[in-house]
Amino acid sequence: MIEDSNNKHSKSTPKAFAPCHHLIEKLLLNHSFNISSFTSHFKIRHGTMNNKKISNITVVLHQPGYPENIGSAARAMCNMGIGKLIVVEPRNYNHEAAAKLATHSAKQILEQMEIYESLKDALAPFHYIVGTTARLGGQRVVESPREVAERVAHLSLNNSIAMLFGREDRGLSNEELKLCHTLVNIPTSGFSSLNLAQAVMVVCYELFIAKSTISVNEEPLHPLLQAENSKHTGNSTQEGKEQKRHSPRLAQRRELDIMYDELENVLSEISYINPENPDFWMNHLRNFLGRISLQAKEVSIIRGIIRQVLKYGEQKS
Incomplete structure (x- = not known):
């Protein structure tokens, strides 16, 4: 509640705006507050267009x-x-x-x-x-x-x-x-x-x-804004860091194409697919593996298995 002791006609702050006034009081008392950091986050959070690319x-x-x-x-x-x-x-x-x-x-x-x-x-x-x-x-x-x-x-x-x-x-x-x-x-x-x-x-x-x-979650808030924000949404800055850390590095399209070529080759070697119509099973495999969104390391594992299968076949022949 904010009241002006010098104004007899001052009114109590409506409850709906109390949190905003509480935050503003803190900001005004903090001399190191950078107003630009406050307004930029306010614009993003309230739907105002920003210049971020x-x-x-x-x-x-x-x-x-x-x-x-x-x-x-x-x-x-x-x-x-x-x-x-x-x-x-x-x-x-x-x-x-x-x-x-x-x-x-x-x-x-x-x-x-x-x-x-x-x-x-x-x-x-x-x-x-x-x-x-x-x-x-x-x-x-x-x-x-x-x-x-x-x-x-x-x-x-x-x-x-x-x-x-x-x-x-x-x-x-x-x-x-x-x-x-x-x-x-x-x-x-x-x-x-x-x-x-x-x-x-x-x-x-x-x-x-x-x-x-x-983008909001990736950027650090001013300490005072961070404290207020955490009351309602948790530590969004930490959440943004976790999101980036756990966002997987997927395989590139070229890496997938190489893997599919090698997979078709090994399946032909073991007579799993019909050489006259190799696309039938390969299309099914592409659809299946495509839905998984393979990570780069997973593609490397599959290619390693393919190499070992071919190597084993050469040793047995």
């Missing part, structure tokens, strides 16, 4: 047909703090046309954009790949952007993440979707077709919200 998350556009869509996608990324863009086999790309839709704010994203001729090469260094699709049914398991965003936010602490978007007219093929660890479908009311830049904006927005929460 989201690291370790890249948007990948596969065979976009219109440069204007690339520019609009870059603008959406800039709005949500995602700065890295990869374009694979762009059709009819024109930088000036893309720049007009990107506006000045997203100019740097287009200037630093990487262009690849192969989707496999573009995805090779990434640890976790999220593919977008409008097609449902069959054995395809999909999540909403909100469902996948929190997991991606945590994984991105120690891993490089690719958010993969397909062609405007037909999206990603079944073979291209197999390169992904998980699939995202943006729920709509009846009409499921979204403009490429619209889809990028929806996904990036969910990532921005999820990542902002993680």
Whole structure:
């Protein structure tokens, strides 16, 4: 309760605001308090837009047909703090046309954009790949952007993440979707077709919200704010450190591809798969192991087992 002894008309502080006044009293009595640290955390916690950039998350556009869509996608990324863009086999790309839709704010994203001729090469260094699709049914398991965003936010602490978007007219093929660890479908009311830049904006927005929460937990609070915060949420700074420590380092796409090639080779050697149709069992294995999201050390273990099996076969022959 805060009262002014010099003001006879002062009123008691409403109960709902008492914790805020209690905190402000502490801050005013502490001469070393840095007001910028208080306001920055206040803005993040209360949904105010901040200038933080989201690291370790890249948007990948596969065979976009219109440069204007690339520019609009870059603008959406800039709005949500995602700065890295990869374009694979762009059709009819024109930088000036893309720049007009990107506006000045997203100019740097287009200037630093990487262009690849192969989707496999573009995805090779990434640890976790999220593919977008409008097609449902069959054995395809999909999540909403909100469902996948929190997991991606945590994984991105120690891993490089690719958010993969397909062609405007037909999206990603079944073979291209197999390169992904998980699939995202943006729920709509009846009409499921979204403009490429619209889809990028929806996904990036969910990532921005999820990542902002993680960012707060990673940053140290002022000691006074830390004490007040721990009363309600526990030690969030320590929680953020634990999250980063326990975020696993996943295998890169290129490491998985090498493992699958070696696995197919050893299964052929022991006559487990039909040489005339090796894809039948390999597709099942890729789907099964892909759902697990193998860590780098686990891929090394599997490759070690494969080498020992081949070595044992050579010794027996």
